[in-house]
Amino acid sequence: MASLGHALFDTVIGACGIAWGSHGITAVQLPEPNAQATRARLLKSAGGCPEVSDPPDAVRAAITGIQALLNGEPRQLLELELDLERLTPFQRQAYAIARAIPPGQTRTYGEIAQELGDPSLARAVGQAMGHNPFAPVVPCHRVLAAGQKPGGFSASGGALTKLRMLAIEGAVPGGTPSLFDDL
Template sequence: MPTQAYALFNTPIGHCGIAWSERGVTGVQLPEQDEAATRARMGRRFPQCSEGVAPPQVQEAIGAVVALLSGAPTAPVDLSDVMLDMDGVPPFHQRVYEVARRLLPGETVTYGEMARQLGDPGAARAVGQALGSNPFAPVVPCHRVLAADGRAGGFSANGGVTTKLRLLLIERARFNGPGLFDEAVDAPLPCDNSFRTSSCSPP
């Protein structure tokens, strides 16, 4: 379904964006450098529509994303009920996103493990490419998918893997080894408004 409008909303890490159609959410944007930059990004992603007032279902999705990014030590925030409109998303990508959405906050898997869950153990790189095109982060939580050697893999937001680590740390993720942190040892975690894009890069 065609995207009807988009809206910005404030979170503890900066202004995010969300777009919707009659069927559901058509895109989510993690914060850019500031509110104006996020608005400009949404305008480029959805040039056929303008900013509007989110309907009730989208408001509920916004509230869930804000709760997730707040990192409150309460029950895990489950975004799996957010209705997504995947019209135009390739079928394989849809399958990858459905599997990724089963991951709870703080839970991680590798690209290879996700490929095996999809019934195609040799598709780890294809899984990474699908996550690299993810237009719905963090509703589709591509930041929870890691490389096979215990490292973070790619992330295309400003700050690279340090941004991915920040999202995982907000969720109090537990890691199986030091490799994930070694990738960011020379770089500080990005400040609250430094997020640029919404997708994960391939491993």
């Protein structure tokens, strides 16, 4: 990707945003209450970049993949190039593990901490997921608290949005039916 920009796009859960630069996708934003709030939160994470009505091919492919994932297609989006320059080494490692979780499956903060080599890092994993600038490309919604409880979620709607995204993927955290099964 040679250009710099951002765009909003529609999904089944609302208007999402994506920003990109010369090293890949710099941020993805899940829906906020309205498009203006989505744009503002995206730009807070991505920095100032112009809105582009005709994104580059790689960005259009990313948008199509995100829309498909949020529509229930089992996509991992591993082919999308993320710009990880501003992340800490810990965040990079935690996000790499989260990206490996297939749609419809979940892991806990503690399991990711264990994979990182130190079970005491579970809280740090939770904080990293809470600061994830790439949701749902880095699928932090697939990372749960102990006991398969949803835990927090920094997107608008909090844990209910997390549970809705998991329901779209067919995941059943803790074996309990989703709040959205009847919708």
